[in-house]
Amino acid sequence: MVSERKRKAVSYTESDSDFMSDQEVRSTPVKGKKPITKKKNIGKRARKEILPPEDEDSESDFQNEQDDDLDEATEDEDEDKDQYNEEEEEQMTKPKTKSKAESKAKSKAKSKARPKPKVNIAGNTKKNAKTPVSSEEDDSDDQVFNENNVKKSRVVIPRPKGSPFADSISPNTLEFLAELAENNDRDFMRLRAKEWAAAKKDFTDFCSLLMTEVHQVDPTTRVEEAKHAVYRQNRDLRFSNDKSPYKRNLSASFSRTGRKFLDAGYHISIKPNNESMVGIGMWQPDSTRLANMRSGIIRHGNLLREALSTDALKEVFDGKFGTAILDDSDKLKVAPKNIAKDHPEIELLRYRSFAIVKRFTDEDVVSEGFLDKVMDVIEASVPFVAVVNAWV
Structure with missing residues (x-):
């Protein structure tokens, strides 16, 4: 059985990189063709395609409790993704009645809001890169117990x-x-x-x-x-x-x-x-x-x-x-x-x-x-x- 967290991830990966709905994808103009738009029942259709079935159980939380070696960085990353996915789901389940320009502006704003990977001195991207800690803070931990x-x-x-x-x-x-x-x-x-x-x-x-x-x-x-x-x-x-x-x-x-x-x-x-x-x-x-x-x-x-x-x-x-x-x-x-x-x-x-x-x-x-x-x-x-x- 697929967990609720995994079902959300699958729904988003089936759409384009900007997490556009099916209706928005159809409304994108193609060379030589006029955009096809449908205004009826857009909200209901998007809701049916995105929301997971109600009779499925959640297993991810239970699996995480069984994994004793899960580090804090991974847990924080998963929590950020869940929060981000929930916000996207709320936006996508609402009826889409706005114009193409507004939808593009929205998608650009969302892409800017996404967490970007940090780049180290060598130019390599690293996830969850930590800010350098001063030597005074390092020494303070060693001097706690004397x-x-x-x-x-x-x-x-x-x-x-x-x-x-x-x-x-x-x-x-x-x-x-x-x-x-x-x-x-x-x-x-x-x-x-x-x-x-x-x-x-x-x-x-x-x-x-x-x-x-x-x-x-x-x-x-x-x-x-x-x-x-x-x-x-x-x-x-x-x-x-x-x-x-x-x-x-x-x-x-x-x-x-x-x-x-x-x-x-x-x-x-x-x-x-x-x-x-x-x-x-x-x-x-x-x-x-x-x-x-x-x-x-x-x-x-x-x-x-x-x-x-x-x-x-x-x-x-x-x-x-x-x-x-x-x-x-x-x-x-x-x-x-x-x-x-x-x-x-x-x-x-x-x-x-x-x-x-x-x-x-x-x-x-x-x-x-x-x-x-x-x-x-x-x-x-x-x-x-x-x-x-x-x-x-």
Whole structure:
């Protein structure tokens, strides 16, 4: 189906270059012949020939919405053409009762009103040629965001004597993340490109050491370049009301499926203001894995309880163990579907995720020996991860 905009263009191209109506074309004198004029029903005839059928739908607007790469220049040009075509249609649908001289004067005035292509210095015509912008205007855009526009973070990052240490995170990395939380935009990242590169390298180097240690205590984890374990910093904004372009933390995962983390594994997140953490287990598995997990609990729920009650875990979590250390943020309030409310393992069956979380202060993160503290949590959680992966 041809759109309304396209139908107008076709109607005009069928006439002469001055957009004259059929009647005006017939009234133009030819050598040796008298002009033929018809005064009856001129308006009705022109209207019938030019106006599009009323039962056709418009598709151009919809097609333009689907085209994400349409630039502003093209859109402006199309709008100008539509406005110009609508004015021509109004003029052509009116009855033509004026003389030949008046019609020629009109056509000349319209041709002058049309937008003319601009000519550059070389003599080549260019459509939508832009006027040169002064150097002062160019420089003004580059100077919009500078150090004076950076918002200072209120989070005070500790700096232990002798830092940064090889087995911990640099205080500069935490300071950069604290400022990013206050200035979460692309201008700030462009301004602090060197600081961002240094922070990413610092975290990647730490993850390289951590990956080697994790593989020694759990050989099922994948060994690869540390950069493949680190998550990208850009956020996915497609389904989020928060349009901040960057994450406020640095994170990485280690598992038998690598960073994809489809099964139970080990996750680390570095975030200022005492929000750094290490998470172990499996977060919100798909329906198949969740069904397999609940089936394993029904058959051998005691194995999962034993894996969560080791002496090593009790020491890491200050005496807590069992379901007390499981993350219950998405735990069901009632029994799952097709499971009795009085089932002996109903407490474990209500969990949607099977994960334990250990948090660290900023002082822990930047102090010497942070890698050992992380490994204490991971090594104590290996039996728990082994049980979950055996069931899913």
